[in-house]
Amino acid sequence: MSLLVTGSIAIDTVKTPYGVSEDCIGGSAVYFSMAASFFSPVRLVGAIGSDCPFDFDEVFAGRDVDLTGLEVRQHSKTFRWMGTYFDDMDDRKTDYIELNVLAEDPPKVPVSFKDSKFVFLANTAPKLQLQLLEQIEEPMFAAADTMDFWIEGHPDDLSMLLRKINCLIINEDEARLLANEHNLIKAGEKILDMAVGAVVIKKGESGSVVCDASGNTFILPAYPAAEVKDPTGAGDSFAGGLMGYIAQAGKTDFATLKTAVAYGTVAASFTISDFSINGLTKTTRHDINNRLAELRKLVKF
Amino acid sequence: MSLLVTGSIAIDTVKTPYGVSEDCIGGSAVYFSMAASFFSPVRLVGAIGSDCPFDFDEVFAGRDVDLTGLEVRQHSKTFRWMGTYFDDMDDRKTDYIELNVLAEDPPKVPVSFKDSKFVFLANTAPKLQLQLLEQIEEPMFAAADTMDFWIEGHPDDLSMLLRKINCLIINEDEARLLANEHNLIKAGEKILDMAVGAVVIKKGESGSVVCDASGNTFILPAYPAAEVKDPTGAGDSFAGGLMGYIAQAGKTDFATLKTAVAYGTVAASFTISDFSINGLTKTTRHDINNRLAELRKLVKF
Numbered sequence: 001m002s003l004l005v006t007g008s009i010a011i012d013t014v015k016t017p018y019g020v021s022e023d024c025i026g027g028s029a030v031y032f033s034m035a036a037s038f039f040s041p042v043r044l045v046g047a048i049g050s051d052c053p054f055d056f057d058e059v060f061a062g063r064d065v066d067l068t069g070l071e072v073r074q075h076s077k078t079f080r081w082m083g084t085y086f087d088d089m090d091d092r093k094t095d096y097i098e099l100n101v102l103a104e105d106p107p108k109v110p111v112s113f114k115d116s117k118f119v120f121l122a123n124t125a126p127k128l129q130l131q132l133l134e135q136i137e138e139p140m141f142a143a144a145d146t147m148d149f150w151i152e153g154h155p156d157d158l159s160m161l162l163r164k165i166n167c168l169i170i171n172e173d174e175a176r177l178l179a180n181e182h183n184l185i186k187a188g189e190k191i192l193d194m195a196v197g198a199v200v201i202k203k204g205e206s207g208s209v210v211c212d213a214s215g216n217t218f219i220l221p222a223y224p225a226a227e228v229k230d231p232t233g234a235g236d237s238f239a240g241g242l243m244g245y246i247a248q249a250g251k252t253d254f255a256t257l258k259t260a261v262a263y264g265t266v267a268a269s270f271t272i273s274d275f276s277i278n279g280l281t282k283t284t285r286h287d288i289n290n291r292l293a294e295l296r297k298l299v300k301f
Numbered sequence: 302m303s304l305l306v307t308g309s310i311a312i313d314t315v316k317t318p319y320g321v322s323e324d325c326i327g328g329s330a331v332y333f334s335m336a337a338s339f340f341s342p343v344r345l346v347g348a349i350g351s352d353c354p355f356d357f358d359e360v361f362a363g364r365d366v367d368l369t370g371l372e373v374r375q376h377s378k379t380f381r382w383m384g385t386y387f388d389d390m391d392d393r394k395t396d397y398i399e400l401n402v403l404a405e406d407p408p409k410v411p412v413s414f415k416d417s418k419f420v421f422l423a424n425t426a427p428k429l430q431l432q433l434l435e436q437i438e439e440p441m442f443a444a445a446d447t448m449d450f451w452i453e454g455h456p457d458d459l460s461m462l463l464r465k466i467n468c469l470i471i472n473e474d475e476a477r478l479l480a481n482e483h484n485l486i487k488a489g490e491k492i493l494d495m496a497v498g499a500v501v502i503k504k505g506e507s508g509s510v511v512c513d514a515s516g517n518t519f520i521l522p523a524y525p526a527a528e529v530k531d532p533t534g535a536g537d538s539f540a541g542g543l544m545g546y547i548a549q550a551g552k553t554d555f556a557t558l559k560t561a562v563a564y565g566t567v568a569a570s571f572t573i574s575d576f577s578i579n580g581l582t583k584t585t586r587h588d589i590n591n592r593l594a595e596l597r598k599l600v601k602f
Contacts, residue, residue: 206507
């Protein structure tokens with residue numbers, strides 16, 4: 001079924017111990033769409049400036065990504081991010097950020113996208129996420145990401161957003177901050193008390209935890225990647241694989257959510273194996289399925 | 302089958318955000334024996350001084366722990382450790398340490414213990430671990446723990462030990478240090494190249510990874526404990542549950558090792574729920590089995 005994503009499209013420059021990737025394609029909506037398109041048609045809503053050097057038909061060649069919602073603003077510039085990862089790849093610093101088009105009005109949801117059943121609102125101001133969500137007529141399952149800046153600075157907007165979405169997908173530090181609780185299991189429970197139906201907590205190389213309002217819990221380790229070249233986009237690829245699988249399944253029960261988290265884990269593992277979206281570009285659905293089977297075997301006892 | 306453990310017996314004083322536990326029983330051999338005795342008879346080899354206030358018959362009441370190898374040295378003092386855990390329980394500092402009897406000759410393995418088939422050598426000098434192991438006639442499966450001090454200061458002894466044991470059980474920082482490799486999957490492979498048959502890497506609240514020389518890998522998250530009162534002894538309880546189950550099964554194939562790691566995980570989860578060995582004292586084999594079933598369900602997809 002139809003899956004819509006709103007998020008950033010970026011010109012990234014990334015330094016890792018494996019090298020430098022200059023002015024490469026990035027952004028939450030791009031990583032999400034790449035990963036989700038293994039499973040389901042994707043409708044992308046995002047904005048770029050006239051400086052954007054990427055040919056999106058080529059970027060998404062062979063994938064069912066509808067670019068009707070891609071706004072090219074002639075008098076704007078594209079969002080830029082520059083970051084450095086250190087030796088252990090656990091931490092990164094932002095060297096430089098230029099919001100550009102992200103600081104303007106958000107892109108509109110095209111009329112042809114308004115019937116989308118599955119929606120992912122990548123990280124941005126909760127108020128904008130709400131405005132975007134309101135443009136969708138009857139969403140069946142909406143998920144969102146957020147970050148420390150909104151948790152600390154815009155708690156009321158975020159609280160409103162949580163009441164409107166079905167699933168929050170955040171990392172462990174954000175979960176702890178949002179819940180004001182170090183223990184992740186308790187943090188998950190506290191976030192569920194904020195009236196969101198399910199919460200997925202991403203723990204990087206330690207995997208993820210999912211819990212829902214019916215008291216279900218699922219824990220999955222990360223895929224044990226021996227080569228990590230560039231962690232950029234891992235979280236958005238995770239969300240893409242997760243939401244893509246749910247949209248494909250057309251179901252939102254906990255068993256589906258568990259398998260979706262596993263597919264998200266697998267998608268992220270391909271992303272981090274190379275710079276930018278190269279890890280996903282060279283991957284096939286067959287590779288995805290094989291790695292899912294491998295992951296299932298790795299955790300079985 | 303018979304399971305022998307050599308390790309420390311300690312008088313611990315532990316501070317955590319939940320309170321202070323003064324002069325309580327601790328030590329690797331104690332936590333190990335408590336956890337292992339859910340599964341198998343245990344033979345404890347350790348030394349204490351005349352100041353030791355604990356009644357070991359009472360400590361191990363109802364458990365099959367053979368204390369023939371417990372040496373009480375009239376002119377010595379018992380090992381003491383004092384430590385503090387901080388808010389997030391992830392880090393601890395040692396406030397005070399008194400080696401006492403641990404700085405003397407190691408205890409002898411009693412004649413009646415020499416036919417032990419399963420052996421766990423808790424953390425101490427690799428040279429002593431080797432001497433202890435040599436006293437066992439025909440061990441079927443020997444495992445050992447070690448720490449940064451021996452990895453950095455006594456690499457040759459440790460290298461010799463690795464060739465003599467079947468399994469190394471260490472935490473992630475130790476694995477990275479030993480292998481000189483940050484990526485844990487690669488670190489595991491490098492440690493296997495040191496001629497040990499299997500390596501279990503403990504990642505605390507992120508679970509554990511096991512790999513063996515036949516190319517098998519298993520990943521298990523930690524049990525999602527909502528209450529962590531005192532992490533002391535978690536690693537030794539993990540090893541106890543693991544080795545106890547292997548001794549009970551009498552098999553050392555990878556499927557057995559996987560289930561053993563799961564039992565170790567469960568044993569550790571009970572240990573950290575209370576101070577000292579109290580979490581284990583009040584636990585039954587029935588509780589252990591229930592939690593294993595729960596853990597199995599939590600990771601299944």
